[in-house]
Amino acid sequence: MSVAHAPSRRDERRETILDVAQACFLDQGFAATSMSTIAAKVGGSKGTLYNYFKNKEELFAAMMQRMCRELQENLFDVGPQSGDVEARLTHFARAFLEHLMTPETQGVQRLVISEVGRFPELGQVFYDCGPKVVLGRIGDVLKEMMDAGSLRRTDPLVAAQHFKDMAISGIYWERIWGVTSDPTPAEFDAQVERAVETFLRAYAP
Amino acid sequence: MSVAHAPSRRDERRETILDVAQACFLDQGFAATSMSTIAAKVGGSKGTLYNYFKNKEELFAAMMQRMCRELQENLFDVGPQSGDVEARLTHFARAFLEHLMTPETQGVQRLVISEVGRFPELGQVFYDCGPKVVLGRIGDVLKEMMDAGSLRRTDPLVAAQHFKDMAISGIYWERIWGVTSDPTPAEFDAQVERAVETFLRAYAP
């Protein structure tokens, strides 16, 4: 059993190392990030790094676990609990697409997709505390709407997937493929609107 | 202007090198694949490798371009040109999901997502001869159906994206995240069926 401690000086330095490692891994990937670089950016030496983490893999794993926890916490912290269905869904679709377009989210997704071959358990860890949680929450909201008679009754998890898929659609895919052109705000709005409209056509009572 | 030649002995060896490089890059990623390993698997020496390709980056780029061309060719080579709408859409959804689940397709997508930071033009090349072509073809089919009065008239490209998104949905995402459990044939069927059903609800005339 572990207890929440006041952070010691050691804990703080550990967090600093993880901060730097996170920035480097997100920016360069696992293989291209060297322990020397991390040590230099921390302002310490490689010897110190190896005092805190047995090797590069362990440092990477610790960093990924922390990132997964943080991303989980920061999702869907707010949102209208009432109002008409279309407005609520539009809010969710927009928030979700915006979240997936941030450099942090893109970076962690790239990292998972790149390194899951080297760290087989990484994918499951990420999925369980990322996409799975998000889909569950969207599903909960949709289930409420079904119970209230605002949506046709059906498997809420499948509906949540369809909703998420159409919300992110083209704009997300172009970015993850590295297509350089940025979407305009108008394109962003149009995609969200079309996603909600299409979803409601399919899932109206 | 280049002309199609009968393949010389040099061309054949070049193809062999690309075959080996492709297998290694797909399996290990760019950074973890060494020129020494490729040379060994080709059965030659590193000196020979550098005779055919100036450096590792150029070899990688040549391999990616070839893969993009091949994947483009192998997509949608067959498919029912007539029949009822639901059957045709089911065929497309199934073919598309199956295609995206193959190790080759998963591998090239992982590679693009991983390395697009290092090779900025890679994403655009891949997108133009992969996803863009596929979406265009689905859009063409949907437009035909709209013209025939089988579907509600609307932007065919957006409809194609929604169709594609729901066809691949959960099963594709779980695999790309590296979730280890494989989908059962029943889950596969159910997803395709639900995708077509939902699409038709939203896009029926």
Add this chain to the structure above:
DNA sequence: GTCTATATGAAGATAGAC
């Protein structure tokens, strides 16, 4: 615990014989 210095190995790339 933290540092400097270094051991050890492997990578990309090249030189030069055949």
Add this chain to the structure above:
DNA sequence: GTCTATCTTCATATAGAC
């Protein structure tokens, strides 16, 4: 064109002084 042998660089990881 292809090989063997090698150069150079840079990575992970460790040893040992303070």
